[in-house]
Structures are given as structure tokens and as C-alpha cells.
Amino acid sequence: xxxxxxxxxxxxxxxxAYALVGLGYNLCFVALRTxxxxxxxxxxxxxxxxxxxxxxxxxxxxAVLIACxxxxxxxxxxxxxxxxxxxxxGFTHGNLQxxxxxxxxxxxxxxxxxxxxxxxxxLPAPAFFGSGFVRIGTAVITYGQMTAVGGAIVLYIxxxxxxxxxxxGLYLRATxxxxxxxxxxxxxxxxVVSFAFSLAGVxxxxxxxLVSPLNGVSTSTGIELATYGMLAALVxxxxxxxxxxxxxxxxxxxxxxVSYYWTSQYPDLVLYVxxxxxxxxxxxxxxxxxxxxxxxxxRQVPNAGS
Amino acid sequence: MTWIERWRSxxxxxxxxxxxxxxxxxxxxxxxxxxxxxxxxMSSFNQETIAWxxxxxxxxxxxNVIFGVTGQMVFSHSFFFGVGAYMTAILAIHGWPFGxxxxxxxxxxxxxxxxxxxxxxxxxxxYLAIASFVLPLVFDDLVQxxxxxxxxADGLGGIPLPFNSFSDFLLMTLVITVCxxxxxHNIVTGAIGRTWRTLGINEQVAESVGVNVARQKLWAFxxxxxxxxxxxxxxxxxFGFISPDSFDLNAMLSILVGAVVGxxxxxxxxxxxxxxxxxxxxLLSGFSTNSALIYGAILLVALRxxxxxxxxxxxxxxxxxxxxxxxxxNESRQSPVDASAAxxxxxxxxxxxxxxxxxxTGPIRVEGVTVRYSGVAAASDVxxxxxxxxxxxxxxxxxxxxxxxxxxxxxxxxxxSGQVWLGDQCLTFxxxxxxxxLGIARTFQEKQDFGDLTALESxxxxxxxxxxxxxxxxxxxxxxxxxxxxxxRQEALQVLSLVGLAGAADRRVSDFPYGDQKLLQIARTLVTxxxxxxxxxxxxxxxxxEIDKAGQVLGGxxxxxxxxxxxxxxxxxxxxxxxxxxVMDHGSVIAAGTGSEILASPxxxxxxxxxxSAELNGGAGAEAVQPGEPPGQAPAPKPVPADRGRGPQ
Numbered sequence: 001x002x003x004x005x006x007x008x009x010x011x012x013x014x015x016x017a018y019a020l021v022g023l024g025y026n027l028c029f030v031a032l033r034t035x036x037x038x039x040x041x042x043x044x045x046x047x048x049x050x051x052x053x054x055x056x057x058x059x060x061x062x063a064v065l066i067a068c069x070x071x072x073x074x075x076x077x078x079x080x081x082x083x084x085x086x087x088x089x090g091f092t093h094g095n096l097q098x099x100x101x102x103x104x105x106x107x108x109x110x111x112x113x114x115x116x117x118x119x120x121x122x123l124p125a126p127a128f129f130g131s132g133f134v135r136i137g138t139a140v141i142t143y144g145q146m147t148a149v150g151g152a153i154v155l156y157i158x159x160x161x162x163x164x165x166x167x168x169g170l171y172l173r174a175t176x177x178x179x180x181x182x183x184x185x186x187x188x189x190x191x192v193v194s195f196a197f198s199l200a201g202v203x204x205x206x207x208x209x210l211v212s213p214l215n216g217v218s219t220s221t222g223i224e225l226a227t228y229g230m231l232a233a234l235v236x237x238x239x240x241x242x243x244x245x246x247x248x249x250x251x252x253x254x255x256x257x258v259s260y261y262w263t264s265q266y267p268d269l270v271l272y273v274x275x276x277x278x279x280x281x282x283x284x285x286x287x288x289x290x291x292x293x294x295x296x297x298x299r300q301v302p303n304a305g306s
Numbered sequence: 307m308t309w310i311e312r313w314r315s316x317x318x319x320x321x322x323x324x325x326x327x328x329x330x331x332x333x334x335x336x337x338x339x340x341x342x343x344x345x346x347x348m349s350s351f352n353q354e355t356i357a358w359x360x361x362x363x364x365x366x367x368x369x370n371v372i373f374g375v376t377g378q379m380v381f382s383h384s385f386f387f388g389v390g391a392y393m394t395a396i397l398a399i400h401g402w403p404f405g406x407x408x409x410x411x412x413x414x415x416x417x418x419x420x421x422x423x424x425x426x427x428x429x430x431x432x433y434l435a436i437a438s439f440v441l442p443l444v445f446d447d448l449v450q451x452x453x454x455x456x457x458x459a460d461g462l463g464g465i466p467l468p469f470n471s472f473s474d475f476l477l478m479t480l481v482i483t484v485c486x487x488x489x490x491h492n493i494v495t496g497a498i499g500r501t502w503r504t505l506g507i508n509e510q511v512a513e514s515v516g517v518n519v520a521r522q523k524l525w526a527f528x529x530x531x532x533x534x535x536x537x538x539x540x541x542x543x544x545f546g547f548i549s550p551d552s553f554d555l556n557a558m559l560s561i562l563v564g565a566v567v568g569x570x571x572x573x574x575x576x577x578x579x580x581x582x583x584x585x586x587x588x589l590l591s592g593f594s595t596n597s598a599l600i601y602g603a604i605l606l607v608a609l610r611x612x613x614x615x616x617x618x619x620x621x622x623x624x625x626x627x628x629x630x631x632x633x634x635x636n637e638s639r640q641s642p643v644d645a646s647a648a649x650x651x652x653x654x655x656x657x658x659x660x661x662x663x664x665x666x667t668g669p670i671r672v673e674g675v676t677v678r679y680s681g682v683a684a685a686s687d688v689x690x691x692x693x694x695x696x697x698x699x700x701x702x703x704x705x706x707x708x709x710x711x712x713x714x715x716x717x718x719x720x721x722x723s724g725q726v727w728l729g730d731q732c733l734t735f736x737x738x739x740x741x742x743x744l745g746i747a748r749t750f751q752e753k754q755d756f757g758d759l760t761a762l763e764s765x766x767x768x769x770x771x772x773x774x775x776x777x778x779x780x781x782x783x784x785x786x787x788x789x790x791x792x793x794x795r796q797e798a799l800q801v802l803s804l805v806g807l808a809g810a811a812d813r814r815v816s817d818f819p820y821g822d823q824k825l826l827q828i829a830r831t832l833v834t835x836x837x838x839x840x841x842x843x844x845x846x847x848x849x850x851x852e853i854d855k856a857g858q859v860l861g862g863x864x865x866x867x868x869x870x871x872x873x874x875x876x877x878x879x880x881x882x883x884x885x886x887x888x889v890m891d892h893g894s895v896i897a898a899g900t901g902s903e904i905l906a907s908p909x910x911x912x913x914x915x916x917x918x919s920a921e922l923n924g925g926a927g928a929e930a931v932q933p934g935e936p937p938g939q940a941p942a943p944k945p946v947p948a949d950r951g952r953g954p955q
Contacts, residue, residue, distance in 0.1 A: 227440065
């Protein structure tokens, strides 16, 4: 029982991180139809900034604000400095490849800089409400875990309100649907896109701030979050904000269950199998179903051989 | 007598173009150079570097095939490179002869990439990028999992050289490299490469000329992985030691840098890229121990400055120089429009082997076709036919279901019920690519992007099916392929002269005005030797002069006996060219007949101008003029709904 509660709590925390980073991916996708591969590294850097500031004696509130500001700034720089100019130039087969190449390069540059700065150190990060915990039977749930999950939920609600109930959110969704029309209506698309990337940066930074108190901050979280968050966005459906959150938590549960019952030695391999199944499975099933329905229909028509 | 034969008998043949698939001489020259290099007596360090560059060139050539030419975002290349290297190393250590080990490695790469891609070929864009992105991430894990044979994270040493001296090995490596690159170059610049480039640019266009998209992507991917495996096999013995670090994500990054900076669209770019990714870290070795940062920075800068890479940029510059309008040169190059005026018909024929022995003949029949999009019937129970040699127009207001029906006939939409027939052959369940093979060709309404392809190349795309069973021979530039290629070029030039663009065959498609790009689309469909041409709004967005020109071209085709289904908004254009017109509204056929018949039909007038106007014209309710309709128009006896809905959609 206590093991189950522990598993659930850890999975929920991880799931929150994946869901939040996945939301960041999704916001960028909605804004520019591209994926910012550097999202995971933004998570890592924001978490490091938060932990470093705290270590240098800052209070939690300014530390959080500064880390979020850094997250937003990174989002903005990547959008204005890399994605948009590169997409305007295009690559051999258009701007999709160009933007992916650009952000992959950016992610590796950020990762390398972080490796130089922090190496393999693991910095502790402070939880919002101290290191207290709650006992449920024999199970222990820390304040940090509760803060991470609760904070994520607050962020979901805020994001939902922002995109659904405000004018900015309307602009964002409208620009995603048809940038030509919105620009004809006087919406500054460039501003909207930059806003989306900054917002994605803030959400990603918040994910780092909320989750890193549990395991500390290390440079390896960058690539980990990049892939798992991307997976959450993919499984949830790129561009569908509502799908990302359950997908993120599902990822969290898969990871924890696999490491609890099997092995935690090869997380990437497990991840890869999950990706393969989620990406390929549906299309295989759909393909089989389609071909069966075609065969059935074909039987009723004479001379319909291929 | 088909329209093609009539066309042929009416016109002579265009001269055969210059021979294609030259380069045997260059190939032999390179081979000679390879033999000389190891004999030059370089230091062993230099020899190792050259062998390394050669292996990387093969690897990058493979990557360019899938990434640049076919345009698939595949990040698994370093993985297959690693598989090739490790397989060869392990087998060689266990005493296998090098050649056999290399062969097995290449086969392993091809097979494993086939397994990997069999589920993924239907993925595209980000999904493919991410699914393949993980392979370099797990390479480390796989090596550790198999640590007992692969040496684990510490690497694998003691890989034997297949020869006693390194210079012999270098000689073998260089000869293999030159041969492999020559084959790759022939493939990329030949008919297969053209098809693959089309896949990267626009899959629908490829499908519409008969390309099995999934299969071609798979072939490109297998070739690319095979090259990666070969490169790995040659790489393993160079230093006698390999470790998983050489094949992880950073290795993938260096591959990307090589492809982008060198130029991803061809094999020369791969050689330049290989030079770069081997030499740059060595040049910078005193300055930095970790090259990933530098690679990332180079990639970012290159994407901004030279997204087409060194080779692509040079080609661009040459193209711009070659197409400069200049009076000094004897052979004055004109803008495409002028050139077309100068090269007005002699109209001549496309000669096609596939065209004459194709399956069923007879009319296209649409029988009770209904197409639903999630409950909404875009076309419901539509029945009509197009007889051979008949020009049929399909008109109707926006949202009438014309394009849906058009897609149902060409295969891009599958009807919910009803059948489409060609003669007695049922087309309903055929892929668009198969329908193209039966002689049904289509154009697209929107402007198509053709990257850097020239007008001639964009037309040659259409001759894909005539290379059936021959395109493989392009790898060695064998006559069986080159003769076909020359003939295809001849046909393409002839079709270009039919649409009046032969003078600008070497200009890039993006240089042409909009109207001429639409004519190029028609030309591309013509080299597929169609029986029926399906044209989707060929005059949308064209100016009156361009519309006239398109009308002349289509009129010429009608006289040659080609059948056509024309979806249009420009009613005068349709009435001028089509013998029969079908009017659709709200998914059903509301009228059919000659131009004057359908214009007189009350149902048509209602569909175009609204109920009140129709009543008005019938003489009833003169006061019921809609606010939007100018009253002065109302008393006109037969309002021609010509300008409704014209213009870009």
C-alpha cells in the first residue's frame, strides 16, 4: 500500500514535469508549426538558475521570478534569434527542416555550455514550503511532491484561462489557425509568436522550479526532459493542448512502473520502445483496418482488382 | 488511333538532347587518382585522415540521399554508421575476412533499417524526426547491453587491418569510396533521384504521376542505411579502435553539420562536408577539447548564411550567372514569357512506351458517388461520365463539391459509397499512383513549390512510370537507362514546346510567372501520356493574357483527342472550351448540357445568383432584389454568372 502511494506520488510529479514541458512544446508548435528541440535544455537551465540563486542566498520568490524571466528570455532568443530567421531562409526542402536543425543545434549548444558551467554536479533546489511531509499510513508524501503536482495544476488552469478567456489567447489561437487572416485583421503575428515562445519558456522554467527540488538539478535532466516532454506532446497530439496533460502523466507512470518492476538501467531504451509503439501502433492498426474495409468493399464490385 | 499517335503523325520529332549519364571519364580519372594517392608516401597520420574522410564521405552521401534529396528528417544515421562499424569490428576480431564482415555489416544495416522503417514510412515530419532521434540516444545503451562482445562503454580495440600495410587499406578504401560515390551520384541525378526529390518537395505531386510514395521513401532509406553501414565497415579498421562515443548524438550532430555546410542535395556536398567534419576538429584541437559546442555554432551560422551549403550556394551563383539577361552573349537568354512567344508550336508528340499498352479503355464513369467528411456529404450520389476525347467542364459555386469529386476520381479521396470506373475497370479502391498509370492525370489548384528544379526537370517528373524497371540501371549509367533518359528528355522538351515554354527549359520553376507555372503543371501531366486530363482550376489567379494562352493550349489538346475534366470557376472559359458542362451545387449535379443550355437553366441561375434572382429572371417579384445585388443588373435577360467566384481561392 505504501509502496503504491509512493509510486503514484512519484509518477504524478514526473508526469507534471513531462506535461508542463509538453505544453511548452505544444505552444511553440501552435505558434509556428515547429518544434523547439531546446525545450528540455531550457528546463534544465532555468532549474539551475533557480538553484544557484537560492544557493547564493536569494529568497525563493525573486529566485522563481528570475528563473522564469530567464526561461522567457531563452524562449524569445531561440524564436527571434534562431527559428524565425532560419525559417525565413528555408533549407533545401523548406523551413521545417531548417527550424528543426536550428533548434537541435541550439539544444546541443546550450547543453554543452551547461556541461562546462556545472559539469556533473547535482545542485539541491529548495522546495516552496520547506522539507515537511505528510504521512498516509506508512507512506510519506513530501511537501515538495505536493507543491509540484499542485503547482502544475495551477499552471494548467492559468494557461487554460489565458488561451481561452483573454484576448491574447484568442490572438494566439487565431494566429495558429490562420496567420494570414489575423495579420489582415491587424494582429501583430510576430508579437504573438514571440509571446507564445516566451510563455512556453516560462512554463518550462516553472516545470523545472517545481520538480527539481525532488531530485536536485543536474545537466542530464536537459536531454531527459527534452525527449520525455516531446513524447508527451506527440502522444497527446501535436497542437492539441488538452491531450498533452494526460499523456504526460501516462509517461510518468510508465517510467516509474518500469523502473520499479523491471530495471532503471536503460531508461532510454524503454523510452524508445514506448515511442515506437505509440507512434507506429496507431498507424499500423489503422492501416490494417483500412485495408480490411477496402477488401470487404472490393469484393462487392466486379473487376476491382488492383 | 490515340491522340498521341495523331499528335505524332502531325509533328516531327524534336532532336534528341545531348547524351546523358556522362561522367564515365571523370569516374575513371578519379579512380586513377585513388591509385596514386597511397603511392605518394604520406605519413601514416595523413593516410589515416584521408581514409577517415573517405569513410565519412560515404556516410554523408547516404545521409544526403535520405535527408537532403528525399527530404525526410531522419536522425538515425549515426546509429546505422555505428552498427556497421561494430558489426565489422566484432566479426573481424573473430577472424572473419574483412570483405565478408563488411558485407554482413551492410546487410545488417539494410535489414535493421528496413525493420525500423517498415512502421515509420507512413510517418513524416516531426513524428519521423522524433522517432529516429531516439536511435542515437540508445546506441550507448545497446553497446552496454551487449558489452561482452562489443566491449561496452570502454570501446572495442584490436580491430585487425585487412592488409599488412595501411597504404594498401587506404587504396582499397579510396577505390570503394569512388565507386560508391559515383553510384550514389548517378542515382541522385538520375530518374530515381528526381523522384526522390519530388517526394521531398511535394508528395501529392509525386503520387499524381504514379509514384508509390511509401515504397520510394523506403528505398531511399535503405540505400542511405546501406551507405552508413559501408562507411562504418571502412571506418572501424582505420584506428583499430571504436567506442560508442563516435556514434552518439554528438556524432549525429557532426553529420548534420557536414550535410548542411557541404550541401545536402547531392554527392559533391557530401565530400565537402566530410572534409569539414574531419578537419575542423583537428584544426581546433588545440583550442577546444569538446567539439559539440563548435559544431552547434557552425550549424547555426551555416543555417543563417548558406542554408544550401557550400555546393548549393556555388550552384546558385552559377545558375544566376548563367541566366543573367545579357546582350553580349550570342545565345541571348530571354525571360520565360518572351521565350515562349519565340518558341510557339511546332507542336510535337510525347512518345511513350507505357502509354500504348495500357489496360482498359473507355469512358470515365462516376456512378452514384457519395463522399462524406465526418457526416457532411460533400458530394452525394453524383453520376456522370466523360467519354474519350470529350472535354467536360465541372462548375458550381464554392463548396459545391467539385474538388471533392475531382479528388474522388483521381484517388486522393475515397468515396463513402458509389464507384468510379474507367471503361470496365473499377478505380474506386486504387491508389492515385495506380490511376496515373492507367492514363488519368491531374493537376493541382495551388501553386506547387519545386525547390530548385528546372522547368525541364519538373516536367520529367511526369515520366516516372516510363522508367519502370530501368531506373535501377541509372546507378551505373548503363545504356538501358541513359537511352530511356534521353528519350524522356526529348519528350519533355516536346511537351514544353506544346505549352510554349521550350525556350526556358533550363530555368528554375520558381523563376516562372504564375501562369507559366500552371502550364508547366499541364506539361508534367502530359508526359504521363494520359487519356484523360483532370485540371483543377487552371485559370485561377491568372491574368486575361495567361487565360488566353491556357485556352489555346487546351484547345490544341482537344484537337488531338485527349479527354478532359475541367473544374473551373471561370464560366466563359469553360463554355468556350468544353462541349458539355456539369453544374454542381450542395454536392449534387443540378444541371448538365452545353454552355447555352446550362446558362438558361433556372436551377443554375438560382445556385449562382440566389433564389430571388432566379425568380426575377423568370419575371416574378421584381421588388425582391437582394441588397447586395445591383438593381441595374436585374433586368438582363440571361445573367452570365461569369465573375462569381473567379480569382484566387
